[in-house]
Amino acid sequence: MLELKDIKKYYRVGETVTKALDGVSVAFRKQEFVAILGPSGSGKTTLLNMIGGLDQYDSGDMVINGKSTKSFKPTDWDAYRNNSIGFVFQSYNLIGHLGILENVELGMTLSGVSGAEKRHRAEDALIRVGLKDHLHKKPNQLSGGQMQRVAIARALANDPDILLCDEPTGALDTETSVQIMELIRELSGEKLVIMVTHNPELAKQYADRIIEFSDGKIRHDSNPHQERPKPDQFQLKRTKMSFWTALNLSFNNIRTKKGRTFLTAFASSIGIISIGVVLALSGGFQKQIDQTQTKTLAKYPITISQQATDLQAASAEQQKETKQLSGKGTAVTAKISMQQKAMKTNKITTKYLNYVKDIDPALSNNIGYTRLVGMNLLRKVDGKVETVTFSSASSSNSGAAAMSASTGLGSSSFPEQLDQTKENFLKKNYRLLSGSYPTAATDLVLVVNSDNTININALKNLGFDINDGEKIDFDQLVGTEIQLVGNDDYYTALPTGNYIPNTDVSSLYDKSGNLKLKIAGVIRARSNSNMDLLSTGVAYSDKLARQIIDLNQDSAIVKAQKATDVNVMTNQKMDATTKQTFLATLGGSSMPYSLMIYPNNFKDKDAVLKYLDKWNKGKSKTNKITYLDLAGTVTNLTGGLMDAITYVLVAFAAISLITSMIMIGILTYTSVLERTKEIGVLRALGARSKDVTRVFDAETFILGVSSGLLGILIAELLTFPINSLLYNLTDLKNVAILDPVQALILVVVSTILTMLGGHIPARMAAKKDAAIALRAE
Helix, strand or coil: CEEEEEEEEEEEECCEEEEEEEEEEEEECCCEEEEEECCCCCCHHHHHHHHHCCCCCCEEEEEECCEECCCCCHHHHHHHHHHHEEEEECCCCCCCCCCHHHHHHHHHHHCCCCHHHHHHHHHHHHHHCCCHHHCCCCHHHCCHHHHHHHHHHHHHHCCCCEEEEECCCCCCCHHHHHHHHHHHHHHCCCCEEEEEECCHHHHHHHCCEEEEEECCEEEEECCCCCCCCCCCCCCCCCCCCCHHHHHHHHHHHHHCCHHHHHHHHHHHHHHHHHHHHHHHHHHHHHHHHHHHHHHHHCCCCEEEECEEECHHHHHHHHHHHHHCCCCCCCCCCCCCCHHHHHEEECCCCHHHHHHHHCCCCCCCCEEEEECCCCCCEEEEECCEEEEECCCCCCCCCHHHHHHHHHHCCCCEEECEECCCCCCCHHHHHEEEEEECCCCCCCEEEEEECCCCCCCHHHHHCCCCCCCCCCCCCHHHHCCCEEEECCHHHHEEECCCCCEEECCCHHHHCCCCCCEEEEEEEEEEECCCCCCCCCCCEEEEEHHHHHHHHHHHCCCHHHHHHHCCCECCCCCCECCHHHHHHHHHHCCCCCCCCEEEEECCCHHHHHHHHHHHHHHHCCCCHHHCCCCEEHHHHHHHHHHHHHHHHHHHHHHHHHHHHHHHHHHHHHHHHHHHHHCHHHHHHHHHCCCCHHHHHHHHHHHHHHHHHHHHHHHHHHHHHHHHHHHHHHHHHHCCCCCCCCCHHHHHHHHHHHHHHHHHHHHHHHHHHHCCCHHHHHCCC
16 A cells, blocks of 8 residues: 655765665555664664655655655645554654643544544544543643553544554553553554564564664565555545634643743733823823813804905915015015905805705704894883893993994804704703793893803893892893884984984884894703803894894985995995995894804814815805814814824834734744644644644734733723822823723734734744654653
């Protein structure tokens, strides 16, 4: 079944050539016990390794069951060793961190035998060699003879065709040697057994055939065999070690070195601990910043005004000016200021207003409007009609109050909701203290501070006689009625064409065209609200402002003012902008002075900005609408600063990760040196080079995951004292919080880096010569 044809194997060291095998030709029967005798260095072990596929010949051919091995690839030799060869070594070569069952199963694992079948065959093999009572022991719990029996069981378990024994009794006492030789002779009745030995008496007593070997040649063969030509009957079954098997081998090895493994994992985890703490603090501080920004900057919406500042133009102008040389000479140069050059008039049209209203409510459900329309307000106080305002500004005389009534200074309108099915803006953000939330456009609300205080001027301008510190019951405020008078009744035309407010306010109070306003309720911002946008004082809806415009836009004073560039009240000359502003205060313009878009959250703000930018695509510079995003400017500043700090700290912490990577490489290299014989055993059992690499990659994988998890655990534990310290120093609660996603990423990074660090030593292990590895101590 096995034939060697003129096999030569030479070793060259410099100019010295050693002929280990010098033209060896020999054939073996399918079932016989062959003993190869010879002095040390005669080449008999090289011959055994050649037959076992651990070493390859330089020339000649080896034929197994009619199959020439000349064209064998490394993977073919691996499969050949796994399927056809069983090794029994003088030093047993058992893997110490595996139980004897696992040692016997290993060869079958490589050949893909199922778990149940593998365990059954391993137990049968161990029982056959007389180890029924020792199935669950480790090799270090057995005697020398018992360990050799395990080695024989391992060789038999995969049912090989050839059993190769290298000095199988060399380390045993006489009595145990006899037992082992009897067992081997019994096996030769089923298989080809080739044994290398120095003991001629042992060979003559047990072997069927003795081949004497010296100087790389066969000197005598007691029972030669002539192999007849036969067809190729040899079949190769590829070997493969799963990553799970590699993990199991590596885990068992690591488990035997618990102390070293823990210290290595801890040292490797220092980088993960550092980065974990940095990320926890960075994320926590950023969260604190975001919360502060959300509460503070929610009041700074995306603003679109008729008069806007083009920040890009301002920046470009500033850069241009800084490049210019400093002034020289004795002359003064007149220039338009940079701010003035950056001013831009937005052409807000009805079409644009409708475009803004079409924003997805999921991104921004609230839009506020600033209108300059004045309110001609009257209230009956103790039976006397007085001019009042919704202003919180100080007014020392009736003239100032009248002007405040005209301009509406200090008043506040609450945003308009795009999606009316969602919770009402006021109900969501403001608590009702008394009365009811507004339902009609003419319903007003009085907004107070968190401590129920209000600017005294807001009450005085409403006609309430009150002193500093004095309290007024909600009941006295709720239900207060105010008359809003139209322009045609409020303003009187003079013969000169000018207009003045009507001084007989009592006659105006009960006019049929008046709008009857009422304070419906008193409200206060909720403690958890991020959208407490209203100023303290009287607040009203934009619907009311639009009703006032509808009431006054065709009034006589508005028509008169549209016809001239001179102020019809003061006779002062006005430019176009001033005229437009004054017309707006009279209710002559339906266009709001500005729009305030309130994104639902900071994340949605970017989507809103993209929506607004979409309007500007393809339009000329003059037709583009410029907006102001003050909150975004501040957010980018603080967010970028925090990111920069995080990147720097992570970079420093990453140095320890690189150190860990190098440490893992050193540890893996040390493990390779320690497990050299195990590498040889795996190769002898048919493991491929990539399988050996996989074993050590699996070991670094376990170390990487362990160090990553340990680092995350320690980093998480460190957040508790860090949070306690920060709370005592800054009153900030739970700042350091490690994001689970970031923790998972750190474990993955740790695993990848450690595997990279250990892969080079793993590849070194795979390249080790199997025969040399088996001789390692």
